[in-house]
Structure formats: C-alpha cells, structure tokens
Amino acid sequence: MSDRVRALLDALALSPASVPLRLMVIELLLAEGRGDEAAAQLDEIGGGGEPNRGEPNAAEALQGAKLAMQAGRLERALELLEAAKRQGAVEGVAELERSANAALAERGVRRLRVVRTGEGSGPPPAPVGERPTVTFADVGGLEDVKKTIHRRIVMPFRRPELYAAYGRRAGGGVLLFGPPGCGKTLLARATAGECGVPFLNVRMEEILDPYFGQSERNLHAAFESARAQAPCVLFLDELDAIAFSRRKHRGAAGRPLVDQLLQELDAIGADNRDLLVLGATNALWDVDDALLRPGRFDRLVFVPPPDVAARREILGILLRGKPQAGLDLAALAAETPLMSGADLRSLAERAIDRVIEEALEGGAEPPLSQAHLRSALAETRPSTLEWLQRARSYVEFANQAGLYEEVAAFLKSKDVKAAKRWNPPPRA
Amino acid sequence: MSTDDLLSPSLRDRQEAEARPPWRLSSQVWIGLLGGALPVTVIGWLNAERLGLERERRTWILVWGAVGVALTLLAVGWAVVASRGDASAQRTWTRLASRAVGLLTYLAISRVQAPADRAFRLFDGRPYASLWGPGTAAVLLLGMLQALGAMALTRWVAQ
Amino acid sequence: MSAGDLSAAPLELAERYLEIERPEEALAALARATPDEDPERYHLLRAEAHLLAERPEAARDAAALGLAVEPESIPLLLVRSCCHERLGELAAAEESLLGALRQLPDEPALLCRYGRLVARGGQLDKARRLLAEARRVDPDSREAARLAMLLDYLAGDDRAAAEGGRRLLADDPEDSHGVAMLGLTLLERGDHGAAREVVVPAAALDPERLGGLAREARIRTHPLLWPLWPLQRFGSVPVWFGAVGLILVTGRLASPRVSSILALTYLAWCVYSWVVPPLLRRWVVRRGR
Numbered sequence: 001m002s003d004r005v006r007a008l009l010d011a012l013a014l015s016p017a018s019v020p021l022r023l024m025v026i027e028l029l030l031a032e033g034r035g036d037e038a039a040a041q042l043d044e045i046g047g048g049g050e051p052n053r054g055e056p057n058a059a060e061a062l063q064g065a066k067l068a069m070q071a072g073r074l075e076r077a078l079e080l081l082e083a084a085k086r087q088g089a090v091e092g093v094a095e096l097e098r099s100a101n102a103a104l105a106e107r108g109v110r111r112l113r114v115v116r117t118g119e120g121s122g123p124p125p126a127p128v129g130e131r132p133t134v135t136f137a138d139v140g141g142l143e144d145v146k147k148t149i150h151r152r153i154v155m156p157f158r159r160p161e162l163y164a165a166y167g168r169r170a171g172g173g174v175l176l177f178g179p180p181g182c183g184k185t186l187l188a189r190a191t192a193g194e195c196g197v198p199f200l201n202v203r204m205e206e207i208l209d210p211y212f213g214q215s216e217r218n219l220h221a222a223f224e225s226a227r228a229q230a231p232c233v234l235f236l237d238e239l240d241a242i243a244f245s246r247r248k249h250r251g252a253a254g255r256p257l258v259d260q261l262l263q264e265l266d267a268i269g270a271d272n273r274d275l276l277v278l279g280a281t282n283a284l285w286d287v288d289d290a291l292l293r294p295g296r297f298d299r300l301v302f303v304p305p306p307d308v309a310a311r312r313e314i315l316g317i318l319l320r321g322k323p324q325a326g327l328d329l330a331a332l333a334a335e336t337p338l339m340s341g342a343d344l345r346s347l348a349e350r351a352i353d354r355v356i357e358e359a360l361e362g363g364a365e366p367p368l369s370q371a372h373l374r375s376a377l378a379e380t381r382p383s384t385l386e387w388l389q390r391a392r393s394y395v396e397f398a399n400q401a402g403l404y405e406e407v408a409a410f411l412k413s414k415d416v417k418a419a420k421r422w423n424p425p426p427r428a
Numbered sequence: 429m430s431t432d433d434l435l436s437p438s439l440r441d442r443q444e445a446e447a448r449p450p451w452r453l454s455s456q457v458w459i460g461l462l463g464g465a466l467p468v469t470v471i472g473w474l475n476a477e478r479l480g481l482e483r484e485r486r487t488w489i490l491v492w493g494a495v496g497v498a499l500t501l502l503a504v505g506w507a508v509v510a511s512r513g514d515a516s517a518q519r520t521w522t523r524l525a526s527r528a529v530g531l532l533t534y535l536a537i538s539r540v541q542a543p544a545d546r547a548f549r550l551f552d553g554r555p556y557a558s559l560w561g562p563g564t565a566a567v568l569l570l571g572m573l574q575a576l577g578a579m580a581l582t583r584w585v586a587q
Numbered sequence: 588m589s590a591g592d593l594s595a596a597p598l599e600l601a602e603r604y605l606e607i608e609r610p611e612e613a614l615a616a617l618a619r620a621t622p623d624e625d626p627e628r629y630h631l632l633r634a635e636a637h638l639l640a641e642r643p644e645a646a647r648d649a650a651a652l653g654l655a656v657e658p659e660s661i662p663l664l665l666v667r668s669c670c671h672e673r674l675g676e677l678a679a680a681e682e683s684l685l686g687a688l689r690q691l692p693d694e695p696a697l698l699c700r701y702g703r704l705v706a707r708g709g710q711l712d713k714a715r716r717l718l719a720e721a722r723r724v725d726p727d728s729r730e731a732a733r734l735a736m737l738l739d740y741l742a743g744d745d746r747a748a749a750e751g752g753r754r755l756l757a758d759d760p761e762d763s764h765g766v767a768m769l770g771l772t773l774l775e776r777g778d779h780g781a782a783r784e785v786v787v788p789a790a791a792l793d794p795e796r797l798g799g800l801a802r803e804a805r806i807r808t809h810p811l812l813w814p815l816w817p818l819q820r821f822g823s824v825p826v827w828f829g830a831v832g833l834i835l836v837t838g839r840l841a842s843p844r845v846s847s848i849l850a851l852t853y854l855a856w857c858v859y860s861w862v863v864p865p866l867l868r869r870w871v872v873r874r875g876r
Contacts (some may be wrong), residue, residue, distance in 0.1 A: 202614075210599030243609040247761075251606040285794075286608070393794035397801055400791060434716055435688050435701075439681040439708045457823050478612075481709060524831070531824045543741045544709045550771070551707050552675075 017054035129198030141310020178303035179384035181340035239279035302406035350376035451586030463567035469493025496533030
C-alpha cells in the first residue's frame with residue numbers, strides 16, 4: 001500500500017462521512033490492484049442515515065457506480081446507479097446501466113427489469129419497435145428540457161412504486177413542440193432510450209390513407225402493436241397532420257381520424273398501461289384542442305432552438321475530422337443565435353464549398369478557417385425565424401390557457417434578442 | 429335585369445396601378461397645411477395614378493384643386509382688404525386663409541382617393557411609400573409658386 | 588386492382604393532405620399520379636397545392652395546363668382567377684372569372700366574387716349592381732352580406748358597414764373574416780373601444796389573421812392615447828379649424844395672453860400626437876403582450 005493511500009485512509013478515519021474522500025481512496029486502491037479493499041470501501045458509501053457513513057449526492061453516486069463497475073461489483077454498481085437516478089442524475093446514467101446489464105447478461109444473470117405480474121412463462125412477443133441506442137448523452141444542450149423529461153416521463157417508468165404511491169402511473173401522453181429541425185425526434189428516441197423500452201416510430205405516411213376508414217384502422221393497429229409490447233414508447237411524429245384541428249379542416253374526410261386518436265388515447269376498449277405516447281409537432285396551434293385536455297397529451301414540452309453551448313457542440317461534431325485552422329467555434333456559436341441543427345449543417349456545408357472552390361482554383365488544399373465560416377454565415381439565416389414570428393401571435397393573443405408560457409419566456413431570451421439582425425422574411 | 433352588360437369586362441380599361449405603392453392619405457394633410465391648395469392637388473393627382481383611379485375620378489381631383497386655388501386667391505384678396513393696410517395683420521390673415529383653403533382642398537381631394545386608398549390597405553399588403561421627398565419638394569416649389577401668385581394678387585388689390 | 592384505381596388513390600391522398608394544409612405532401616402524392624386519368628382534378632389539386640404553399644405563379648401555370656385540356660372547367664377558371672388576383676393582375680383575374688360566370692350567370696357566390704374583384708379595382712357602382720343581382724337570386728346569401736359590408740367600408744359609410752358586420756357575426760361569431768372587417772370599420776370610425784372588444788377575443792382563435800388588428804386596437808385604446816381622442820374621432824382637419832378658431836376668438840374676446848397659452852397648448856398637443864403614437868406602437872410590438 002502506497003504512502004498516499006495510507007495517508008488518505010488516515011484522513012478518512014477522521015472524517016468517515018466524507019464521500020468524496022472515500023471515492024478518492026477507492027480509485028487509488030483500484031489503481032493499485034487492491035480490488036477487495038476497494039469493494040469494502042464501496043460498501044461504506046451511503047448508510048441510510050448512519051452518522052459514520054455519508055450519503056452521496058447524484059454525481060458522487062454516479063462516480064461510485066463507475067468505480068463499482070471497475071471493481072466488478074455489479075450489484076453494488078446498480079444500487080449506486082439507482083441512488084444517482086433518484087437524485088436527478090441524467091447524463092451518463094443510461095450508458096452505465098447498459099454496461100452493467102450487459103455485464104450481468106454475460107454472466108448469465110437475468111436482467112433486473114420490472115416484470116409484469118401474472119404473465120405467462122412463454123417467451124415475450126417479438127418486438128416490432130426498435131431498441132433505441134440513443135440516450136440523453138447523445139443530445140447536445142437542452143439541459144432544462146432533458147431534466148423536465150427525466151422528471152416527468154422517465155422517472156415514472158423507473159420508479160413506478162414511488163409514483164404509484166401518489167396515484168401517478170407511468171405512461172400517458174407527452175407532446176414535444178417547437179420550431180422544425182431542433183431535435184424533437186432525437187429527443188423522443190433518447191427518452192425511450194433513457195426509459196429502456198422499445199420505441200415505435202409511427203410516421204404520418206404510415207397512417208394517412210386515401211381509402212375510407214383505412215387511416216383509422218392504421219392508427220388503431222399502431223396502438224395495438226404498442227400495447228402488445230408495453231412498456232413501450234409510441235411516437236407520433238407530425239402530430240398536427242394526424243390530429244389536425246377539426247375546426248380548421250377544409251373538408252370532412254379527415255375528422256374521423258382525430259376521433260379515432262382520441263379514442264385510442266382514452267383507451268376506450270383497451271389498456272394503455274405502461275404505454276407512453278410521445279407526440280411531436282411544429283404547429284401546436286394546428287393540433288385539435290381536444291388532444292390537449294387532461295388524460296391525453298396533457299404534458300407539453302417546448303423544445304427550443306439549441307442554445308449557445310449546444311450549438312458549440314453541434315459545430316464541433318459537424319466539423320470534426322475536416323482540415324481546419326484557427327477555428328473559434330465558441331465565437332461562431334455566439335454569432336448563430338436561433339439556428340437549428342439543420343441550419344448549422346447548412347452553414348458548415350457552405351463554408352466547405354468555399355474551401356473546395358479555393359482548392360480547385362488555387363491548387364493547394366487550404367484548411368477550413370474562421371473566415372470561410374463567417375463568409376458562409378452572411379448567407380445563412382435561421383430557419384426558425386418564421387416559426388417564432390408565428391408563435392409570437394399565439395403568445396400574445398391565444399395564451400389564456402398557458403400553453404405557450406415556455407415560448408413566451410424563450411421570446412425574451414438573449415438568443416432571440418441577439419437574432420434581431422435577421423429580420424423575418426416579408427409575408428406574401 | 430340583363431346581366432350581359434354586367435358581365436362584360438371592365439377592368440381591362442382600368443388604369444393598372446403602377447408598381448410604386450401610393451402615399452398615405454392622412455400624410456397629405458401636411459401638404460395642404462404647409463403648402464396650400466396647389467401642392468396638395470398635384471400630390472393628390474400623382475397619388476391617384478398610383479392608386480389606379482379611373483380617369484373620371486382623377487378629373488375630379490383637378491376640379492377640386494382648381495376650386496381650391498381659386499378660393500385661395502379669393503381668400504388672400506379678402507385678407508388684404510380686411511386687414512386695411514396693416515402689414516402684420518395682412519401677413520397673418522393671408523397665411524391663415526391659404527392654410528384653411530389648403531386643408532379644405534385636401535378634404536375634398538382625399539374623399540376622391542379614399543375608396544381606392546382603403547382598397548389598397550385592405551388588399552395590397554405593401555407599406556405606403558414615403559412622402560417626405562415629394563412632399564417637401566411640392567411644398568417648397570409649388571407652395572412658392574402659389575405664394576408668388578398670391579403676392580401678385582395682393583399687390584394688384586392693394587393698388 | 589386496375590390501373591385506373593391505382594392512379595385514383597394518389598389524387599384522393601393529395602386531397603387528404605390539402606384538407607390538413609400540407610401542400611408539399613400533396614404535391615408529392617400527385618407526382619405519383621397519372622394526369623391523363625382525370626386531368627381536371629389532377630391540375631386543380633396541383634394548382635390548389637401551389638396556392639396553399641403561397642406560390643401563385645406556379646398555381647396559375649398549373650391551372651393553365653388544366654384549362655388547356657378542359658377549357659370550360661369552372662373550378663380551374665376560379666383557381667386561375669384567384670391566382671391572378673393574388674398577383675395583382677386584376678384584368679386577367681376578371682377574364683377567368685367571367686369565363687366561369689358565363690356558364691353560371693345566376694350563381695350568387697360567383698356574382699359576389701366578381702363584385703369584390705371590381706370593387707378592388709375601384710368600380711364601386713358596378714360592384715353594387717352585381718350585389719343587387721346576387722340578392723335578386725338569393726336575398727339571404729351570406730356572400731352578398733359580406734360584399735355589402737365591403738362596399739360600405741370602401742365607400743366610407745362606416746356606420747352601415749359596422750351594422751352589416753354585426754349582423755354577420757350574429758350568425759357566425761367565429762367568422763374571422765367578419766371580425767376583421769368589423770374591427771377595421773370600427774377603428775376607422777374612431778370607435779376604438781368597441782373594436783378592441785370585438786377583435787381581441789376573436790384573435791385568441793385566429794391570432795395569425797387577427798393579431799395585427801388586435802394589436803392596433805390595443806394600441807389605440809392605450810391610456811397614453813386618450814388625450815388624442817378628438818383627433819381619432821373627428822380627424823385632423825376639423826380639429827385644426829376648431830383649435831385655430833378657438834385661439835382667434837379667445838384673442839378677440841378674452842386676452843392675447845390667454846390666446847397665446849391656448850396656442851402653445853395646441854402646439855404641445857400636436858407634438859404629443861406626433862411623438863407618442865409611434866413610440867407606443869414600437870413598445871407594444873416589442874413587448875408582445
């Protein structure tokens with residue numbers, strides 16, 4: 001045992017409740033190959049109120065879980081992971097859980113999953129939905145949105161007993177809305193990934209059918225398929241196309257589909273237990289009012305354009321691996337308020353086009369520079385501007401029920417103020 | 429009622445509205461106030477072209493404008509007589525008379541343009557053109573012309 | 588399934604998409620269709636999709652292609668007329684509309700549509716005659732009531748226009764078009780409080796169409812503009828005459844000092860009327876609520 005570890009153990013003896021100190025000791029013990037001693041220290045973390053055993057916060061519990069994985073203490077890792085999730089940890093949780101479960105599976109141990117009582121011993125139905133590999137860690141920025149989704153949607157799936165004690169069930173309807181290209185679909189997949197359940201993506205083209213009654217049958221089939229695989233996330237993208245406001249319908253052919261969706265959400269003649277219906281729309285104002293009443297899509301989550309940190313991350317991903325010199329992505333991120341991921345991709349493509357042109361004309365292969373990006377920026381405008389312009393009217397006049405409160409708050413944000421230089425396109 | 433006549437095309441002969449948007453009707457009051465009957469008539473005539481008014485209605489603008497200029501000269505003449513040689517009073521009443529008639533001329537001319545102006549606001553969607561440049565030019569040049577005419581009249585009446 | 592059935596499905600699908608205001612999806616569905624099976628419907632749906640996507644030139648061209656095959660098609664003639672009107676080509680719009688009217692000369696909706704078009708072109712007399720003809724055929728026609736209100740508004744008869752608007756809304760309180768026309772009329776009359784009462788609640792249901800008008804009604808009823816009530820109610824010219832008259836009379840009957848004070852007060856009030864409304868408008872728009 002090294003002097004350093006010995007010194008830390010002495011210090012720990014004086015302050016047994018210090019979790020950070022204990023984690024440091026465990027790390028050093030593992031580095032020295034003292035797995036058993038490290039495992040013993042892991043057992044000392046969190047003591048249910050005992051004065052000599054400190055309670056870890058979310059980050060500490062997550063760190064402890066990682067160390068437990070390294071030490072091969074998988075059950076302890078999962079216990080600490082649960083503690084981290086209870087305290088609101090989001091980043092890295094699903095990844096760690098996947099690793100722990102994979103490790104358990106390798107050992108032939110059954111996965112620790114909520115098992116529905118009363119099920120037969122037969123094999124589960126072959127899933128039609130995909131198992132998403134995306135989690136919140138794969139979604140740049142949007143920390144507030146991820147936290148909201150984690151609290152209101154993911155936790156009820158993970159801690160059903162806690163929520164059931166207060167009369168809440170997992171599942172229900174959640175609607176993500178916001179400007180196009182800002183990651184609603186990705187967030188929906190990540191939510192399913194965080195919940196660890198199958199993800200059924202139902203597109204508008206799969207539902208809408210020209211023949212009488214067929215659209216309604218398609219929708220019912222999608223719900224039945226999801227119910228068969230519950231717990232499951234059923235994702236209805238472009239919800240406004242399926243649930244277009246009956247008041248605004250130009251004809252009568254599409255109204256029965258809205259009625260069908262209402263029936264499915266109300267679980268008339270069916271069981272929606274553990275079924276989370278996620279919807280996404282660019283046009284909340286076009287969604288039929290009845291869909292937004294309690295028991296249906298009664299949880300609305302506004303997904304704004306990426307903030308400056310997210311834009312910095314997205315630019316980093318887009319430009320990774322390209323020959324570059326002197327790029328200041330933080331500065332560029334600050335100069336691109338309200339740009340969606342798609343807008344940033346367009347910006348990067350234009351800048352690269354300029355570099356390629358230079359290469360073809362000059363013969364050399366110049367690296368991508370800040371000047372190229374600035375030049376491309378002059379020709380790129382956020383595609384979210386028109387959405388925000390429309391949303392402004394709804395915030396001002398149609399917000400009596402508070403549907404657009406988050407949008408109203410966003411309209412006062414720094415990004416919106418900074419984007420004033422892009423005047424909205426003139427209306428025809 | 430025969431609809432043959434009613435269902436004959438009539439917009440073919442209409443003067444198509446020019447590409448340039450018209451000037452705001454309420455802004456033309458300044459031309460009347462500061463310049464008088466002549467400038468507000470010319471501005472009204474040009475605006476009628478921008479609004480695509482028919483020839484007949486544009487003629488009414490000229491008619492009201494002519495009445496306005498005539499009234500201005502009459503009012504100035506009266507002001508000279510009424511002020512009885514008092515130069516200060518003469519200036520005051522002359523200016524007041526010119527402005528009053530200018531405003532009345534504006535009222536008459538704006539009524540001719542009003543339906544087309546409302547149609548522009550309702551259907552067109554473009555913003556009004558700025559009247560600063562043409563308005564200032566009209567007030568200075570045409571206002572001066574009108575003032576010279578009034579001055580000549582003043583001298584003649586005073587003799 | 589026959590080839591005819593296969594091509595019919597994309598047309599139905601396109602109609603479904605247009606019903607929910609998805610023009611691009613409708614055009615994508617039509618791209619899979621065979622125009623020859625039902626050329627009128629095909630080109631009509633294409634034109635309607637382009638019109639919905641705010642591409643009136645493309646819509647006009649699509650309608651023209653359809654009319655080349657079916658020159659007497661009333662729906663195509665009407666769509667082409669609508670495209671021309673959107674582009675400000677009133678004479679061309681009239682030509683298409685008359686093509687439809689010659690086939691249905693007693694159709695009140697078409698007569699009123701033509702009346703609206705000629706009114707837009709400044710021909711109020713002809714528009715009134717068309718209105719009378721529409722009412723002769725159908726005295727209770729809602730389109731005729733709308734046209735009557737429009738003509739009263741354009742002619743400056745705001746009292747009659749407001750009465751017409753109230754009658755329209757009594758039948759259908761959610762008629763956005765009726766609310767917009769009534770709101771405009773009330774604002775023109777200087778009845779700003781009434782305009783606000785009508786337009787602002789209706790804007791909750793249709794903020795995109797009525798938001799601008801509702802905002803204007805809010806601005807005009809703002810307490811900071813209360814001092815400008817005479818200007819809004821009577822207009823600038825009568826107010827000028829009234830003020831100047833008062834100043835002159837006071838100068839004669841009272842004293843030059845009182846007259847000067849009144850003159851300065853009027854000047855200050857004029858400056859207030861130039862400065863405050865634009866600033867207030869900018870502030871209200873920026874605040875957004």
